Amino acid sequence: MASAIGLVLRKPHLLFRKADPKDNTNPEDRKNLRPHLCTFDELPKWYQDNPHIRTGYRPVSNSYHSCIHSLTYLHNETMNxxxxxxxxxTLAFALPTLQIKISSTYPDAPWTDRFILTLTPLTALLTLSLSTTYHTLMNHSAFISESCLLLDYVGILSLILSSFISGIYVGFYDSPFHQRLYWGMICSLIGISCLLVLHPRLQGPRFRPHRTTAFVLTALSGLAPIIHGMWLYGWSDTVRRRGANWWFAEGLWYGLGAVFFSSRIPERRGVVGKWDLLGSSHQIFHICVVLGASAHCWGVWCAWRAQVGGWDKA
Known part of the structure; x- marks a missing residue:
């Protein structure tokens, strides 16, 4: 993973290397830099992941230029x-707007509050960017695909960590002890998840269920501070002023996404090839991730406004 990043930093011109004509077999395709799309059975082993997606695969390109050019035509990773x-x-443009909103409406907000309000949107931007990079470059080569996939995992774990930090901050806004307690808990769990998800011996389709389980269990540990908050502050206050309703919405979207991700429905149960380009489980999973992250970001904002007494300024 580090080698891939170092290679790009040392030789950025490789990002714009033209595709090798050998990558494409059709002369017209070579002219347009649009390769003939492959079937699942035509892929090398390292590229095979979901046997229920049968067609629409980009061929192995060994070219960043070719991978980036694939953004201009339809294949089975386009929607991903x-x-x-x-x-x-959208987030890249929204983050400056958020800072302007905070400065104009809450000019006396401490830097810690500003940091927390920015943390999850910023981490979501990182996560979405790493995911986009992986799905764009996954057909480059085995090494680049694996490296980008590990970065994708890092993005997911970063989003989980930042969501915990911000949610706990506003949920226990008046209790630094509980903030530190649950921050310590999530940092420990994220450390274990990193080992399970990023260890070189635990890569490949064989360990896919293990990685999914690690992500889900780490995310589910978020129920502990929510339940504790309800015990300390009561149901009404936890929902009305501490964001619990938005955490439940977030969990619902993430949970739904995990179901689609692990079950590979609808392509697993539907007509073969029907969902190859549009509507596959991974595409639905991506949408659920965006909705879950959006629910969390809005929940942090609403809970923070309630804690500082700023509902009238919203």
């Missing part, structure tokens, strides 16, 4: 790319 690329671009 754009379901995260468009929200990432």
């Amino acid at each position: 790319v754009y379901t995260h690329l468009i929200p990432a671009i």
Whole structure:
């Protein structure tokens, strides 16, 4: 993973290397830099992941230029790319607007509050960008695909960590002890998840269920501070002023996404090839991730306004 990043930093011109004509077999395709799309059975082993997606695969390119050019035509990763690329671009423009909103409406807000309000949107931008990068470059080569996939995992774990930090901050806004307690808990769990998800011996389709389980269990540990908050502050206050209703919405979207991700429905149960380009489980999973992250960001904002008494300024 580090080697891939170092290679790009040392030789950025490789990002714009033209595709090798050998990558394409059709002369017209070579002219347009649009390769003939492959079937699942035509892919090398390292590229095979979901046997229920039968067609629409980009051939192995060994070219960043070819990978980036694939953004201009339809294949079975197009929706996976754009379901995260468009929200990432939106966030990039929204973050400065958020800072302007805080400065104009709450000029005396401490730097810690500003940091927390920015943390999850900023991490979501990172996560969505890394996901977009992986799905764009996954057909480059085995090494680049694996490296970008590990970065994608890092993005997911970063989003989980930042969501915990911000949610706990506003949920226990008046209790630094409980903030530190649950921050310590999530940092420990994220450390364990990193080992399970990023260890070189635990890569590949064989360990896919293990990685999914690690992500889900780490996310589910968020129920502990929510339940504790309800015990300390009561149901009404936890929901009305501490964001619990939005955490439940967030969990619902993430949970729904995990179901689609692990079950590979609808392509697993539907007509073969029907969902190859549009509507596959991973595309639905991407949309659920965006909705879950959006629910969390809005929940942090609402809970913070309630804590500082700023509902009238919203």
